[in-house]
Amino acid sequence: MPNPEADTVSIAVQQLLCLILGLGTRPLTAETPLLGSLPELDSMAVISVIAALEGQFGFEVADDDIHARHFATVGSLTDFVRARLDSRLIT
Amino acid sequence: MRSTTSLLPFFLPASGGQRYCLLHLPAPESGQKRPSRGGVVYLHPFAEELNKSRRVAALQARAFADAGYSVLQIDLHGCGDSSGDFGDARWSIWRNDVHLACAWLQQRVSGPLTLWGLRLGALLALDIARHPPVPLARLLLWQPELSGRRSMDQFLRLRLATRMLANEGKTEATGHARAQLAAGHSIEVAGYTLVPELVHAIDEIDAARLAPAVPVCWLEYGAGAAGPNALPAPAARLAQGWRDEGTQLQLAVFGDGAFWSSAEIMECPQLLQATRQLCGDWLTEPGSVPHG
Numbered sequence: 001m002p003n004p005e006a007d008t009v010s011i012a013v014q015q016l017l018c019l020i021l022g023l024g025t026r027p028l029t030a031e032t033p034l035l036g037s038l039p040e041l042d043s044m045a046v047i048s049v050i051a052a053l054e055g056q057f058g059f060e061v062a063d064d065d066i067h068a069r070h071f072a073t074v075g076s077l078t079d080f081v082r083a084r085l086d087s088r089l090i091t
Numbered sequence: 092m093r094s095t096t097s098l099l100p101f102f103l104p105a106s107g108g109q110r111y112c113l114l115h116l117p118a119p120e121s122g123q124k125r126p127s128r129g130g131v132v133y134l135h136p137f138a139e140e141l142n143k144s145r146r147v148a149a150l151q152a153r154a155f156a157d158a159g160y161s162v163l164q165i166d167l168h169g170c171g172d173s174s175g176d177f178g179d180a181r182w183s184i185w186r187n188d189v190h191l192a193c194a195w196l197q198q199r200v201s202g203p204l205t206l207w208g209l210r211l212g213a214l215l216a217l218d219i220a221r222h223p224p225v226p227l228a229r230l231l232l233w234q235p236e237l238s239g240r241r242s243m244d245q246f247l248r249l250r251l252a253t254r255m256l257a258n259e260g261k262t263e264a265t266g267h268a269r270a271q272l273a274a275g276h277s278i279e280v281a282g283y284t285l286v287p288e289l290v291h292a293i294d295e296i297d298a299a300r301l302a303p304a305v306p307v308c309w310l311e312y313g314a315g316a317a318g319p320n321a322l323p324a325p326a327a328r329l330a331q332g333w334r335d336e337g338t339q340l341q342l343a344v345f346g347d348g349a350f351w352s353s354a355e356i357m358e359c360p361q362l363l364q365a366t367r368q369l370c371g372d373w374l375t376e377p378g379s380v381p382h383g
Binding site for chain 2: 019020021022035036039040041042043044045046047048050051052055056058062063064066067068071
């Protein structure tokens with residue numbers, strides 16, 4: 001049974017958040033809340049995270065997707081990245 | 092007691108008022124006058140990135156001064172402590188400001204002149220290098236914006252990010268900010284008044300069309316899924332394009348972090364070290380200038 005936390009997308013998103021937000025070695029899990037909980041996540045950090053995701057995964061983030069539903073937790077952001085990667089494979 | 096480099100703040104008269112400048116001067120060697128090794132003009136990034144990056148820019152400027160170079164940091168029109176509001180800023184005025192800074196430094200410092208820019212400041216340096224006001228020896232690019240249009244799109248996203256963080260619930264229609272600008276209206280982004288003239292001028296600047304004729308040192312931030320020292324794909328593509336056009340390019344990747352946007356003020360030892368290595372040919376040996 002695969003461990004859903006151990007897949008490459010989730011690890012990559014967590015590494016990217018740690019680096020961009022300067023979280024050091026603070027442990028992140030899918031349940032770690034982002035919006036409203038991390039003081040490091042200001043508006044400039046949000047767009048840096050988005051730009052880094054675009055750079056690393058090679059997709060574009062639409063304006064509509066800069067939305068709380070994707071930035072609520074580490075898990076919701078990971079799900080968003082997975083969905084974007086899946087849709088890129090289909091089209 | 093002048094055993095270290097010295098720092099001279101001053102105002103440079105320019106169109107529409109004055110520009111705040113910081114001049115880092117090399118320390119004279121004890122007992123003898125040290126020959127000037129050249130000048131460096133620093134061009135800062137856009138809007139809030141200017142403030143976030145002051146610390147690292149100052150550290151690097153001091154490192155250049157330690158190596159015998161005079162460094163002029165200029166706040167462009169409408170930015171930092173210079174005259175004008177951000178809404179008064181125009182690309183053409185910024186170009187004139189850079190011309191002014193280069194001429195000012197060249198009149199006072201002998202030796203080769205380097206343009207050093209961060210983010211949009213690097214794109215401005217590339218634009219200037221096409222028709223430099225005085226001969227340039229080289230460019231030093233830190234995390235250059237590669238596409239003016241993309242850099243403005245990124246900046247406009249701040250409106251959406253601010254709204255999301257404020258949890259206002261209401262969202263802005265896709266493309267609303269662009270539509271306002273296209274209709275000739277100014278908009279406000281994160282406390283900065285953005286005028287259509289400036290945005291549309293920056294939109295037109297594309298690094299792919301600005302392959303420099305002078306040697307380039309380029310430092311790029313690499314992090315995340317592709318590994319700590321992997322060059323991001325858009326930068327790799329542009330570097331290849333420039334090399335195909337004959338640009339003499341040295342490139343290194345640093346992993347300290349995105350200090351120009353980080354909520355924490357960072358110091359960037361990797362970036363400073365990588366810059367020292369990449370620029371080694373003109374920093375370590377007095378009088379040495381890259382050939383070719």
